[in-house]
Amino acid sequence: MRVFVVGSQGQLGRTLAETAPAAIDVAGADLPELDISDRQLLQARFAVERPNFVVNAAAYTAVDKAESEPDVARRVNADGAGNVAHAAAEAGARVIHVSTDFVFDGTKGVPYCPDDAPAPLGVYGQTKLDGEVAVRGATDGDAVIIRTAWLYSRFGQNFVKTMLRLMGERDKLSVVSDQRGTPTWARSLAEVIWAAIDRNAPGGLYHWTDGGEASWYEFAEAIYREARSAGILDRDVTICPIPTADYPTPARRPAYSVLDCSATVDAMGVEQIDWASRLQQMLPEMRG
Numbered sequence: 044m045r046v047f048v049v050g051s052q053g054q055l056g057r058t059l060a061e062t063a064p065a066a067i068d069v070a071g072a073d074l075p076e077l078d079i080s081d082r083q084l085l086q087a088r089f090a091v092e093r094p095n096f097v098v099n100a101a102a103y104t105a106v107d108k109a110e111s112e113p114d115v116a117r118r119v120n121a122d123g124a125g126n127v128a129h130a131a132a133e134a135g136a137r138v139i140h141v142s143t144d145f146v147f148d149g150t151k152g153v154p155y156c157p158d159d160a161p162a163p164l165g166v167y168g169q170t171k172l173d174g175e176v177a178v179r180g181a182t183d184g185d186a187v188i189i190r191t192a193w194l195y196s197r198f199g200q201n202f203v204k205t206m207l208r209l210m211g212e213r214d215k216l217s218v219v220s221d222q223r224g225t226p227t228w229a230r231s232l233a234e235v236i237w238a239a240i241d242r243n244a245p246g247g248l249y250h251w252t253d254g255g256e257a258s259w260y261e262f263a264e265a266i267y268r269e270a271r272s273a274g275i276l277d278r279d280v281t282i283c284p285i286p287t288a289d290y291p292t293p294a295r296r297p298a299y300s301v302l303d304c305s306a307t308v309d310a311m312g313v314e315q316i317d318w319a320s321r322l323q324q325m326l327p328e329m330r331g
Contacts, residue, residue, distance in 0.1 A: 046240060047071060047094035047136070049079060049127050050101030054199035055141065058229040059098065064237055070094070073101070079123035085130035096240050097131035098139045099124060099178075102171070106145070109166040110293040120170035125177030132182050137243075139236055144192035144224060144252075146172045149297025156303045157190070157248035165294040175248075185246040187239050189232070192252045192302060193262070196229035197328040202259070206266045207329060210280045220260035220284035224300045225252035228321040238311040249310065250302035253318035260284040265319055269326050 044067045050056045051071025063069045070092055077088060079101055089097065103109060103119040124140060131138045145168035146161040163169040178186045195201040203226075209216055235251045238244075257265070263282050270276035287296070308315055 044068065044096075044240070045070065045092070045094045046096045046098060047089065047092050049073075049077065049097060049099045053100055053102075054194065054196040054201060054229050055100040055232060057198045058196055058233045059100065059236065062230060062233045062237065064241070067237075067240070079127050080118045082126040082130055085126055086133060089130050089134035089136065093134065094131070094136045096139060097127060097134075097136045098141075098236060099127045100141055101127070102141070104167070106165065106167045106296070107293040109170070113166045113170075116166050116170045117173070120167070121173035121177055124174030125181055128178040128181035128186060132185075138178060138182050138186040139239060140175070140178045140186055140188045141232075142175050142188055142190045143168065143171045144190060144300035144302055145297065146175070146190065147297055147300055149222075149299045152299055154301040154303035155250070157250055157306065164297060167294060182246065187244050187246060187249060189235065189239070189249045189251050189307075190302060191227055191232050191250075192224045192300060193226045194229055194232065195226060196325070198229070202226075202262065203266055203322070203325075204329075206263050207270060207275065210267060210270065210276055211278070213280065214278075215281045215283065216263065217283045217285045217290070218260040218263040219287050219290050220258045221286050222296055222298055223256050223258050224297075225254070225256050225302065226262050226318040226322060227252040228318075228325050230325070231316070231321055235307065235311055235313055238313050242311060244310060249307045250304045251307050252302050252304060253321045254315040255317045255319065256301045257318060258284075265322055266326075269323050270329075273326050273330070275326060275329055
């Protein structure tokens, strides 16, 4: 089995390489070597690689910056996603595409199911939704599209790494307390992707995050508590909850974007572990 990862140097791409089952041959590429806005380049690369599956882990994820760079976000998240799917289909490979909780507006108040109507609030969410549509169209619905949320790992830039840096620099932090979602370790998502490949999962929309829910403030509090316990942080920091209104950003964010993952648990035969346990498991990787 050969799997090609587009966006191989991002936090998910690197985690996929690190967690790949022994029986799977993993290849991948990222910018500047592989630009997903260039469909011909993708076609040529997949013709050489001859993958059985293509995982698209490439994305424009700068949520606020997308508001002032909509064309750039669209080129990657929508057009680029379609290019990857078209090129993979032409090469005879199945596609696994990663999307986001930001396709929802956060007004439902209970976890979102895959068939709930999307209603993105900003450019990032809209371009990711358009990417889903493009991927389905390019693969006649055969692609596995997995929406996830609040992804973190020891790789790249993410909330956990930002909080640890700020906690090492400041005595007091203010963190938004009225936006709720589910922190998700990239390893958890990688495990579900490998399960989907192993089972040759049917095409369609899936949701995957770790279990439970939290506000950004509660997530920050847990990072602080576990970092102190693990000896990663050796100083006292006060974390103050604030409303979204006190932390204005260019992009609006969903107030509640928890995803219902029950169908994915059944389809992939995976266990959904609580986010706090996953955070505790991951943080020792941050030592040094």
